[in-house]
Amino acid sequence: MSTRYFGQRIKRNEDVRMLTGQALHVDDVNFADMLHVAFYRSRDAHGYIKEIDVSAAQEREGVVAVYTAEDLGDYWQPGPLLVPPPPTIKGLIFNQRTQVPLAKDKVRYVGEPIVMVVAESRYIAEDAAGDIWVEIEPLPAVIDIEQALSEDAPPIHDDLDSNLAAHVIQRKGDYETAVQQADLVIKRKLKYDRGTAAAMENRGIVAQWDAKSHKLTVWDTTQAPIVIRNGLAAMLGLSEHQVRVIAPFIGGGFGPKIMMFYPEEVLLPWASMKLNRPIKWIEDRQENFFATTQERGQVHEAELALTRDGRVLGLKHNFIHDGGAYIPYGLTVPLNSQANALGPYATPNYYSEFKVAFTNKPIVTPYRGAGRQHGVFVIERMLDIAAKELDLSPIEIRRRNFIQPEAFPYNHEIIFQDFAPLVFDSGNYEPALDMAVEMIGYEQFIKEEQPRLQAEGKKVGIGVAAYVEGTGIGPYEGARITVEASGKVSVASGIGTQGQGHFTSFAQIVADQLGVDVRNVYLVTGDTDQFHWGAGTFASRGAVVAGNAIHSAAVEVRKKILKLASEKLEAAEEDLELADGQVRVKGVPETAINLGSLAVMANPLRGAVRPGTEPGLEATSYFGPESGTTASGVHALIVEVDPETMLVEVKKYVVVHDCGKVINPLILDGQIHGGVAQGLGNAFYEQLHFDENGQLLNASFMDYLLPTALDVPRMEIGHFETLSPLNPLGIKGAGEAGAIPAAPAFVQAVENALGEAGPEILEIPLSPNRLFELVLGVGLTQKTR
Amino acid sequence: MNTLHTITVTINGQAYEREVEPRLLLSDFIRHEIGLTGTHVGCEHGVCGACTILFDGEPVRSCIMFAVQANGHEIMTIEGLTPDASEENLHPLQASFREAHGLQCGFCTGGFLMTLLPFLKENPDPSEQDIREAISGNICRCTGYQHIVDAVKIAAAKMEGQ
Ligand code: FES
Numbered sequence: 001m002s003t004r005y006f007g008q009r010i011k012r013n014e015d016v017r018m019l020t021g022q023a024l025h026v027d028d029v030n031f032a033d034m035l036h037v038a039f040y041r042s043r044d045a046h047g048y049i050k051e052i053d054v055s056a057a058q059e060r061e062g063v064v065a066v067y068t069a070e071d072l073g074d075y076w077q078p079g080p081l082l083v084p085p086p087p088t089i090k091g092l093i094f095n096q097r098t099q100v101p102l103a104k105d106k107v108r109y110v111g112e113p114i115v116m117v118v119a120e121s122r123y124i125a126e127d128a129a130g131d132i133w134v135e136i137e138p139l140p141a142v143i144d145i146e147q148a149l150s151e152d153a154p155p156i157h158d159d160l161d162s163n164l165a166a167h168v169i170q171r172k173g174d175y176e177t178a179v180q181q182a183d184l185v186i187k188r189k190l191k192y193d194r195g196t197a198a199a200m201e202n203r204g205i206v207a208q209w210d211a212k213s214h215k216l217t218v219w220d221t222t223q224a225p226i227v228i229r230n231g232l233a234a235m236l237g238l239s240e241h242q243v244r245v246i247a248p249f250i251g252g253g254f255g256p257k258i259m260m261f262y263p264e265e266v267l268l269p270w271a272s273m274k275l276n277r278p279i280k281w282i283e284d285r286q287e288n289f290f291a292t293t294q295e296r297g298q299v300h301e302a303e304l305a306l307t308r309d310g311r312v313l314g315l316k317h318n319f320i321h322d323g324g325a326y327i328p329y330g331l332t333v334p335l336n337s338q339a340n341a342l343g344p345y346a347t348p349n350y351y352s353e354f355k356v357a358f359t360n361k362p363i364v365t366p367y368r369g370a371g372r373q374h375g376v377f378v379i380e381r382m383l384d385i386a387a388k389e390l391d392l393s394p395i396e397i398r399r400r401n402f403i404q405p406e407a408f409p410y411n412h413e414i415i416f417q418d419f420a421p422l423v424f425d426s427g428n429y430e431p432a433l434d435m436a437v438e439m440i441g442y443e444q445f446i447k448e449e450q451p452r453l454q455a456e457g458k459k460v461g462i463g464v465a466a467y468v469e470g471t472g473i474g475p476y477e478g479a480r481i482t483v484e485a486s487g488k489v490s491v492a493s494g495i496g497t498q499g500q501g502h503f504t505s506f507a508q509i510v511a512d513q514l515g516v517d518v519r520n521v522y523l524v525t526g527d528t529d530q531f532h533w534g535a536g537t538f539a540s541r542g543a544v545v546a547g548n549a550i551h552s553a554a555v556e557v558r559k560k561i562l563k564l565a566s567e568k569l570e571a572a573e574e575d576l577e578l579a580d581g582q583v584r585v586k587g588v589p590e591t592a593i594n595l596g597s598l599a600v601m602a603n604p605l606r607g608a609v610r611p612g613t614e615p616g617l618e619a620t621s622y623f624g625p626e627s628g629t630t631a632s633g634v635h636a637l638i639v640e641v642d643p644e645t646m647l648v649e650v651k652k653y654v655v656v657h658d659c660g661k662v663i664n665p666l667i668l669d670g671q672i673h674g675g676v677a678q679g680l681g682n683a684f685y686e687q688l689h690f691d692e693n694g695q696l697l698n699a700s701f702m703d704y705l706l707p708t709a710l711d712v713p714r715m716e717i718g719h720f721e722t723l724s725p726l727n728p729l730g731i732k733g734a735g736e737a738g739a740i741p742a743a744p745a746f747v748q749a750v751e752n753a754l755g756e757a758g759p760e761i762l763e764i765p766l767s768p769n770r771l772f773e774l775v776l777g778v779g780l781t782q783k784t785r
Numbered sequence: 786m787n788t789l790h791t792i793t794v795t796i797n798g799q800a801y802e803r804e805v806e807p808r809l810l811l812s813d814f815i816r817h818e819i820g821l822t823g824t825h826v827g828c829e830h831g832v833c834g835a836c837t838i839l840f841d842g843e844p845v846r847s848c849i850m851f852a853v854q855a856n857g858h859e860i861m862t863i864e865g866l867t868p869d870a871s872e873e874n875l876h877p878l879q880a881s882f883r884e885a886h887g888l889q890c891g892f893c894t895g896g897f898l899m900t901l902l903p904f905l906k907e908n909p910d911p912s913e914q915d916i917r918e919a920i921s922g923n924i925c926r927c928t929g930y931q932h933i934v935d936a937v938k939i940a941a942a943k944m945e946g947q
């Protein structure tokens with residue numbers, strides 16, 4: 001088989017539509033008789049609902065309906081638990097509390113929807129939302145995650161006696177023995193605060209109930225349309241075949257658009273059926289800051305036990321994870337933090353205990369990295385601190401602790417978010433580190449450049465951090481591939497797509513198998529009427545799981561093509577080749593048949609076929625990996641800190657990345673660039689500031705700073721390939737890697753720039769202000785005014 | 786508030802006459818009254834740049850203008866860059882974005898293109914820093930900007946002779 005496309009920097013199939021403004025997004029779906037929705041959302045973080053008065057809203061001209069929780073009757077149900085806790089962890093506590101469509105009796109975060117207004121236009125709907133009066137008897141807001149678990153914190157869910165949402169302990173070996181053997185034990189408290197994914201497109205739903213065909217169609221900015229379809233059908237008492245969920249082009253996902261059963265997602269289809277009219281709700285940016293899920297709040301108490309020569313004997317960390325007001329996504333995020341704190345290092349003894357706290361803040365679910373960066377931040381920071389104590393370079397201490405290439409598969413003996421033991425399938429970490437050190441010019445920087453620049457009064461520093469990322473988890477994805485009479489090939493898959501280039505990378509896989517032009521492979525994805533099995537796009541799994549399903553379906557179709565062509569061309573299958581959209585006899589290119597003609601022959605409309613014959617050149621396949629595959633890499637950067645303003649400029653950024661076999665390096669580079677930009681945003685710009693009443697103080701793009709083209713540096717990328725043995729294509733996921741190690745690398749570089757007299761930095765996100773405070777805190781003022 | 790005003794706006798060379806409420810945003814007018822949905826809205830408060838259009842040739846943010854302010858003016862949107870949205874007829878700026886993989890989800894892209902079109906006219910040979918400054922008012926959450934900057938360099942080279 002030729003691999004003309006696999007591994008090539010192919011331009012994307014989907015670009016033309018996007019570049020000409022023709023790509024359909026949810027807000028582009030319009031119907032003449034469409035209704036529009038606005039929500040009245042809670043202004044209090046915590047309190048009892050005493051009274052709701054919607055009479056003025058109902059009277060406003062153009063208002064069609066106003067709904068409160070009471071009006072929903074039996075349809076009012078807490079949302080489903082999307083990911084149950086792993087059944088295999090002993091002693092696990094999990095207090096399942098999931099979000100409700102409209103708050104009843106109690107509100108639990110600012111922005112929680114209380115009333116839904118339906119009107120002839122969005123403008124009128126918002127006017128009417130302004131007419132609504134809700135009286136809340138406020139309760140003290142639970143904001144700080146450590147205080148949330150204290151005895152005197154008021155419980156957010158009245159039927160629980162505390163705000164403990166979950167408690168999990170996992171261990172490997174015996175940490176206490178490690179401490180006894182250790183020459184050095186380091187203890188630190190580290191903090192990671194909240195940010196938001198801020199996809200450029202906000203969420204949106206259009207629901208259209210067609211009473212005549214008895215069908216519900218929902219356009220939804222979801223990353224998991226099939227799960228949403230199945231859930232909605234069950235909730236609404238419809239057959240799954242009566243519900244079609246379409247996730248069209250999505251303007252960025254990054255996690256929070258996953259299968260949430262957000263209140264709006266559940267309410268709009270219901271209202272469309274009730275009112276028998278199409279209905280639309282598009283989240284505005286301010287709503288997005290409350291109504292879309294967030295991530296990142298954790299506090300860790302970590303301990304690292306080492307030998308004198310810098311070998312890690314054990315790691316212990318206790319942490320509290322901020323769950324927000326409800327925990328529909330189970331324990332995915334803290335389990336990721338737990339697993340990723342082990343990093344690429346051979347840690348013989350591990351003790352990790354976490355508690356999840358309910359807080360009066362928006363719901364927490366995975367956002368790019370999904371808890372992995374917390375774990376990576378902890379272990380990378382602890383190693384840096386240990387290296388300083390032991391007078392080792394940050395490079396050397398990592399080198400001494402890497403899992404060695406011959407040790408794979410490497411079993412960490414704890415349970416991962418996919419319920420399977422955390423086993424790293426493959427990797428080779430040291431060469432990746434060497435490559436990064438070389439690319440950033442580590443030695444030269446330390447020996448020459450840094451002293452020279454320091455002599456000029458400049459504060460420059462270097463940072464290097466390593467990471468692993470569990471990617472491509474199950475359960476499974478599927479695909480159906482059909483050769484059409486035109487000779488074009490269609491691929492239907494269930495995963496949604498949010499800009500990852502699936503229309504191209506998947507087409508590359510198919511084009512190579514079937515010998516067609518990559519532009520003649522047409523992907524349909526995210527439409528449940530086209531394909532209705534699968535889980536969705538998350539956990540860097542699209543390329544791995546759906547990619548392999550597509551590969552396997554393409555292999556099947558290829559077999560069918562060869563079999564039929566061998567009959568028609570009267571040649572042995574081994575003598576045939578697929579190229580240029582034809583099957584032909586090798587060395588006799590005149591003896592050929594177009595795939596399109598062959599497809600017609602495979603679908604006869606008259607005459608008889610042999611019993612058991614399946615029509616068409618079509619195959620459906622599924623791929624379900626046994627467990628996730630482990631991508632890895634190293635980030636290195638050089639920064640300059642302005643001692644006057646504490647602004648940090650990234651001068652150089654290097655990523656060395658191993659995600660197994662690469663389908664399209666151009667697309668992969670883009671994924672990494674975008675991830676690093678989000679990682680740097682997370683490190684230095686982006687932080688959600690809640691006050692003690694649970695009011696978000698920076699709910700706009702004026703105040704919540706996203707990195708711009710002037711903040712994100714040019715990046716150099718080194719690719720390194722260790723093939724995954726867990727799937728035929730040898731690929732590993734790549735979607736989140738860019739974002740994961742940026743913060744610890746950044747912090748190490750900033751510390752290095754500020755020098756011995758500077759602060760030890762144990763928190764993320766930073767900002768110029770925060771850095772200034774930290775610096776002043778240790779007395780390095782540098783000010784001679 | 787509900788009194789309707791008749792406005793005439795030329796968009797991508799075609800004149801449209803509509804009756805609108807004075808509070809109707811220009812972005813909503815373009816997207817939902819005229820149906821040109823290639824102009825995207827990411828923040829509705831003038832920060833992200835996704836809704837950028839050309840207003841009498843100048844880039845402006847359509848989410849912080851009212852439709853009535855466009856009465857008698859000429860607008861160009863992303864749909865106006867090509868005659869027919871085909872691959873062959875892509876504007877060199879669009880083709881360069883494709884070549885350099887300057888877009889992922891594509892939601893921000895229209896705003897970038899409309900910002901860059903006049904920029905490249907005035908700066909036919911921009912440096913990397915010039916480009917970064919020119920797009921610093923447009924937010925892209927997917928690309929990390931590097932491929933966008935590359936795309937602009939390619940576009941500048943392509944468009945020079947034109
Ligand atoms: S939508 Fe207009 S600037 Fe963001």
Ligand code: FES
Binds near residue numbers: 887889891924925
């Ligand atoms: S390509 Fe997605 S926001 Fe720019």
